[in-house]
Amino acid sequence: MSSVKAQQAARTRQRVLLAAAEVFDEVGYEQASVTRIVERAGLTLGALYFHFGSKQGLAEALMNAQPTTIEPHLESTGLQRMVDITLVWADRMERDPILRAGVRLAVEQGSHGMNDATSFEEWRELMRGHLDVARRAGELREGTCPDRLARFLVGACTGLQIYSNLAAGRADLMERVCDMWDLLLPSVASEAVARGVRVDPVRVSSR
Amino acid sequence: MSSVKAQQAARTRQRVLLAAAEVFDEVGYEQASVTRIVERAGLTLGALYFHFGSKQGLAEALMNAQPTTIEPHLESTGLQRMVDITLVWADRMERDPILRAGVRLAVEQGSHGMNDATSFEEWRELMRGHLDVARRAGELREGTCPDRLARFLVGACTGLQIYSNLAAGRADLMERVCDMWDLLLPSVASEAVARGVRVDPVRVSSR
Incomplete structure (x- = not known):
């Protein structure tokens, strides 16, 4: 061609x-x-x-397009990048139809006979990569397993979004994501890094 | 009558x-x-x-029946009860059709035109009650807001379940719930309580 x-x-x-x-x-x-x-x-x-x-092929393509709609908006590294991925995600859920459709299809797939964890596993892989960088840079508290943390983050964000969508049409999704990091950072980040990482919607609001 | x-x-x-x-x-x-x-x-x-x-009335009744299938299995109080609710929930998701149907219907409701956060809000209310007890007993770390923590737990458990169901037919749901507490307890519980709270599938396996 x-x-x-x-x-x-x-x-x-x-x-x-x-x-x-x-x-x-x-x-x-x-x-x-x-x-x-x-x-x-x-x-x-x-x-x-x-x-x-x-x-169904279309639905699969949309479910798996999620990470590529997020990554171009990021500049940070390590744990800050991990936080930023979730902030950009919460921000773009408001207005990116490809992301919204991908998330909706992934969550409701059972109702149309699909059973495909690919999009979840790809998010997990991507997040684990950034958490590995964070660990090598000494940003993680000892005992924090990047893979398990990534698995938890993917699951937690999935559910935060569903609950926020039902209860508030996603109007408080960003606040819920920030709450998540306020709860997690003291456990997973080394002390100095937990103080330095910024969890703030302002990081993505100007984009 | x-x-x-x-x-x-x-x-x-x-x-x-x-x-x-x-x-x-x-x-x-x-x-x-x-x-x-x-x-x-x-x-x-x-x-x-x-x-x-x-x-639809049936679906609503099932979505809202979730907590009543969990509470009878609990004896603990405060933060330990909060942990136990999630352990019992993970355990019973394996074999209680009323719970499984309620969770499935709540998550997939968008695909059949429903938009009802009631079951989520009831879980949140129930959890906040136990977290209030925990706070009054000095079990929570200063700054931990029972209502926000309850909101986070409801969302996180929802998503953990979806991801575990797609990736492993729920075989690792209990492990994922334990991971959640390992990640959260150091942040939300006072130091002595974080050491004392038991996060262990054995707590529910004999039921």
């Missing part, structure tokens, strides 16, 4: 993905028809099936 | 509830038909509608 054609294909794929995200986010998996998605994208059914194979 | 009739009505209600729990747990809300539920219960559609009004 020529590079012009490849670029065109990538753009088409992204248009289908965005349209699908909006529709899934609005009405959930069951109610989202492929016809509605391609109409929203201004494309043909052929384009959808060429790039994603099926509605 | 005579007391015999009242007892009969309560038994019928419980039979419908249990049959519905089994069906919702097995196939989810969408696929669970009221016909299938009353067949499982060996009762009539009339009994279902008399006690719960509709399929």
